[in-house]
Amino acid sequence: MRVADAFEAAYGRPADVVWHAPGRVNLIGEHTDYNDGFVLPYALPWGVTAALSRRDDDTVRLLSLQNPGDPVVIAGDDDSTGWTRYVYGVVWAMRQAGHPVRGADVAVDGDVPRGAGLSSSAALEVSVASALNELYGLGLAPLDLALLSQKAENDFVGMPCGIMDQAASALGREGHALFLDCRSLGTRPVPLDLAAAGLELLIIDTGVHHELADGQYARRRRDCENAARHLGVKSLRDVTDLASALSTLTGDERARTQHVVTENHRVEAVVGLLRAGVPEEIGALLNASHLSLRDQYEVSCAELDVAVEAAVRGGARGARMTGGGFGGSAIALVPAGRLDAVRAEITTAYAANSWAEPRFLQAPPSAGARRVA
Incomplete structure (x- = not known):
């Protein structure tokens, strides 16, 4: 060794x-x-x-x-x-x-x-x-x-x-x-047996380095803590009436709250679908997660957005950025027979932007x- x-x-x-x-x-x-x-x-x-x-x-x-x-x-x-x-x-x-x-x-x-x-x-x-x-x-x-x-x-x-x-x-x-x-x-x-459903999880490493300790991550966390304090709850986990909460918040605190509350619902929905044995149905929730991270949490970047959009265009059932953001990787849920098409679509989109080709990784749960x- x-x-x-x-x-x-x-x-x-x-x-x-x-x-x-x-x-x-x-x-x-x-x-x-x-x-x-x-x-x-x-x-x-x-x-x-x-x-x-x-x-x-x-x-x-x-x-x-x-x-x-x-x-x-x-x-x-x-x-x-x-x-x-x-x-x-x-x-x-x-x-x-x-x-x-x-x-x-x-x-x-x-x-x-x-x-x-x-x-x-x-x-x-x-x-x-x-x-x-x-x-x-x-x-x-x-x-x-x-x-x-x-x-x-x-x-x-x-x-x-x-x-x-x-x-x-x-x-x-x-x-x-x-x-x-x-x-x-x-x-x-x-249980996450994607292969049995004819699916692969493709990890798309954009090659864009992110440094979360530079203050952006901490700023998002402060936004959430401030929003929870204004709403009188221990954390945004405790928001049960989203419409009412959003009506009392403005700016970044409102946007961060919308993401966190809806993302929790998406996690529970994905768990339900996986336990029901229909992993092919989670794609729309992955897409919604990415849009929320891009628009409400503002932690995506051009390279991640292009990767996600190209993956779906190439045949992925859903895709989203993963990790803290500001670069890093995206994931795509891809029918096994569409892997080459999805990789090609992303590579072409990156080339059109004069970006280096991303790295593609496949990894089973370990x-x-x-x-x-």
């Missing part, structure tokens, strides 16, 4: 444990997680593999195969920068929670397409959290590890994400999407975090 070999070469001893955690793609339920709403992601076959060994001091040494060089030595909370903050942030979060975590030597290797909105950061956090959980005998459940990983990203990295990405990485199940109630943290697997060595 490449990461285990790199670990031994860097640190002069074999790793004690090696854990893998996947990235995720979100079928539907965007920007609802931090509003106590519903989401429906699934785990990808790509992720981050982390090799770790304990140390007898509090120092953390980090090596990434995607950032070649000598291990980065972190002796305190102020020493980490860049990608190392996601790893050390997990150590920090565990210590903050009172868990007896000391130092570790760490090597990580990832194959999640970076900048594609497929949650490489959550995969990194959950793989390290899972390994530390075993190394230090903490006995934490997968959801606990997801929450600690979220705390690391929220409070140490400074990215105010919801729980969806980390939960999908920790709790994913092969052949299923994960329905998550982000208030109660209740989960249930939802297992969540697991020990691999």
Whole structure:
């Protein structure tokens, strides 16, 4: 295993444990997680593999195969920068929670397409959290590890994400999407056998890099929090009379509220259709989700819009942007016999705009975090 070999070469001893955690793609339920709403992601076959060994001091040494060089030595909370903050942030979060975590030597290797909105950061956090959980005998459940990983990203990295990405990485199940109630943290697997219905989920990586920590994501979250406060509810999850709510709000708060409330309804509708065994019927809901993200939440971009429109034109039953937005990836629900036509339509549309050809990925629902060595 490449990461285990790199670990031994860097640190002069074999790793004690090696854990893998996947990235995720979100079928539907965007920007609802931090509003106590519903989401429906699934785990990808790509992720981050982390090799770790304990140390007898509090120092953390980090090596990434995607950032070649000598291990980065972190002796305190102020020493980490860049990608190392996601790893050390997990150590920090565990210590903050009172868990007896000391130092570790760490090597990580990832194959999640970076900048594609497929949650490489959550995969990194959950793989390290899972390994530390075993190394230090903490006995934490997968959801606990997801929450600690979220705390690391929220409070140490400074990215105010919801729980969806980390939960999908920790709790994913092969052949299923994960329905998550982000208030109660209740989960249930939802069968997602697209192949049996003659369908494929095509991921369209636009190649447009997005940086959610630059303030746009945080601004959307503030809009939602302000709207909830004006409506006198704990969160937008609690809005039951949308028409009345919209009549009392204006501007961005009104638009964000409309998206969140209707997106929660769309998630529940998709879950119902999947449980009924008719995944071919969810396409219209994917389309509606994209229009809402584009027009009410304003997190799409030209490349995502063109990809979605071209996919539907080429024969997809539905398509939408996925992830936080401002670039990244779109998904399209495509009859297996139309895959080539959909790819060609998108490629032609990109060429007409003088954009680089996007990358096309196909990925079945895969297992969540697991020990691999």
